[in-house]
Amino acid sequence: MSESTRIAEVRVTPILISDPPLLNVQGVHQPYTPRTIIEVVTDNGVSGIGETYGDTDYLKIAQAFGPKLVGQPLTARNDLFARVSAAAAEVDIAQIDNTVVAEGLRGARTEVKLVHSVVSGFEVALLDALGHETGLPVHALLGGKVRDRVEYSGYLFYRWAEHPVAGEPQDDWGAALDPAGVVEQARRFADRYGFKSFKLKGGAFAPEQEVAAIHALHEAFPDAPLRLDPNGAWSVQTSLEVAAALEGVAEYLEDPTAGTGQMAQVAAKTSLPLATNMCVTAIDEVPAAFTSDAVQVVLSDHHYWGGLRATQDLAAVCRTYGKQLSMHSNTHLGISLAAMTHVAATIPELYYACDTHRPWQTEDVITVPHTFTDGAVDVTDTPGLGVELDRESLAALHRRWLDSDVRDRDDAAAMRRVHPDWTAPAFPVW
Ligand SMILES: O=C([O-])C(=O)C[C@H](O)[C@@H](O)C(=O)[O-]
Numbered sequence: 001m002s003e004s005t006r007i008a009e010v011r012v013t014p015i016l017i018s019d020p021p022l023l024n025v026q027g028v029h030q031p032y033t034p035r036t037i038i039e040v041v042t043d044n045g046v047s048g049i050g051e052t053y054g055d056t057d058y059l060k061i062a063q064a065f066g067p068k069l070v071g072q073p074l075t076a077r078n079d080l081f082a083r084v085s086a087a088a089a090e091v092d093i094a095q096i097d098n099t100v101v102a103e104g105l106r107g108a109r110t111e112v113k114l115v116h117s118v119v120s121g122f123e124v125a126l127l128d129a130l131g132h133e134t135g136l137p138v139h140a141l142l143g144g145k146v147r148d149r150v151e152y153s154g155y156l157f158y159r160w161a162e163h164p165v166a167g168e169p170q171d172d173w174g175a176a177l178d179p180a181g182v183v184e185q186a187r188r189f190a191d192r193y194g195f196k197s198f199k200l201k202g203g204a205f206a207p208e209q210e211v212a213a214i215h216a217l218h219e220a221f222p223d224a225p226l227r228l229d230p231n232g233a234w235s236v237q238t239s240l241e242v243a244a245a246l247e248g249v250a251e252y253l254e255d256p257t258a259g260t261g262q263m264a265q266v267a268a269k270t271s272l273p274l275a276t277n278m279c280v281t282a283i284d285e286v287p288a289a290f291t292s293d294a295v296q297v298v299l300s301d302h303h304y305w306g307g308l309r310a311t312q313d314l315a316a317v318c319r320t321y322g323k324q325l326s327m328h329s330n331t332h333l334g335i336s337l338a339a340m341t342h343v344a345a346t347i348p349e350l351y352y353a354c355d356t357h358r359p360w361q362t363e364d365v366i367t368v369p370h371t372f373t374d375g376a377v378d379v380t381d382t383p384g385l386g387v388e389l390d391r392e393s394l395a396a397l398h399r400r401w402l403d404s405d406v407r408d409r410d411d412a413a414a415m416r417r418v419h420p421d422w423t424a425p426a427f428p429v430w
């Protein structure tokens with residue numbers, strides 16, 4: 001490889017992956033959810049892979065940008081945002097709503113976040129290819145790992161046993177609709193993957209029920225750090241009541257209430273740290289949230305923060321303000337888990353176990369899916385991301401996308417299949 005190594009080919013492949021009926025404040029996960037898989041091939045014939053959100057607008061931008069990467073140097077990543085933005089300007093984006101502060105599960109939906117999410121998929125693919133060209137792991141290309149294993153927390157969800165329509169994907173986890181069900185799910189997570197901390201996705205039931213589930217988890221796992229995340233569904237008053245009930249039990253509350261202003265009001269009156277993946281989701285949201293001390297932990301998602309280098313930049317900003325950084329996730333596969341693990345391995349101040357949805361997925365597009373042991377994933381030292389694309393599986397999941405009309409995640413629509421009048425609720429819900 002040399003400075004003149006260029007990208008010869010780019011493939012952007014939309015897929016649908018199966019997803020269990022996990023509940024949240026908006027509704028329930030659909031049986032299938034979209035992801036985009038990106039492959040870049042250099043003029044030396046070396047490939048790199050990336051993964052990002054697959055909903056219509058992300059896909060349109062990725063498909064518009066892909067061909068423009070052909071002929072570009074493999075090492076050129078610093079202007080990806082500008083180049084992907086230019087491609088985004090050429091496509092018709094349907095679903096921008098900058099006014100949505102909290103009702104989305106990951107904050108406002110802005111064009112910048114859409115572009116960042118697409119950038120991240122390409123950045124990871126370029127880093128993977130560069131790693132294969134140079135024989136270096138991605139963490140080395142990011143400055144080197146400071147740990148050999150990255151700890152994840154068991155991401156618990158209230159859930160139905162199965163999707164409502166026969167023939168849709170099934171698993172053997174069973175329902176979890178009350179504290180006993182949540183504890184049972186956690187036990188299985190602990191036995192199978194060794195998770196030492198747990199996060200419960202809240203906002204599905206009234207706060208008292210969810211507080212009871214956290215207390216039940218505390219009783220069952222007295223040493224485990226615990227978190228509860230209702231995605232902004234509570235008022236300031238309710239958040240303070242929950243905080244009072246969970247002080248000394250939870251390690252942090254995640255997005256108890258909507259928006260920086262309300263988070264700051266809660267933070268001022270509790271000693272429980274507040275974490276977010278909703279009110280600090282892009283750099284322009286940082287000043288207000290940090291100067292008002294609305295949040296103490298930022299849950300970065302390398303997809304919508306714009307990639308692995310951007311996550312390192314965010315870590316530096318957090319360090320400057322004395323804030324903690326950890327990681328958010330959304331339904332994802334092994335390429336994203338590899339990317340998350342590599343970047344997490346490079347961040348010295350990572351004191352909280354990261355989130356991952358990966359244990360809920362029954363499918364993957366890599367040949368050897370990751371193994372969680374003692375709640376952690378090993379950081380690989382093999383070239384690139386250390387994972388290999390499973391082409392058969394990619395083709396099958398793409399075929400599913402072609403044969404289906406599911407193009408976007410819509411948890412409220414999935415809920416309407418059981419409760420026809422359901423709409424995602426107005427905030428605060430409680
Ligand atoms: O921490 C979070 O807010 C998430 O993980 C967002 C996700 O969309 C989660 O709510 C889910 O998968 O339902």
Ligand SMILES: [Mg+2]
Nearest residue numbers: 229254255277
């Ligand atoms: Mg969250």
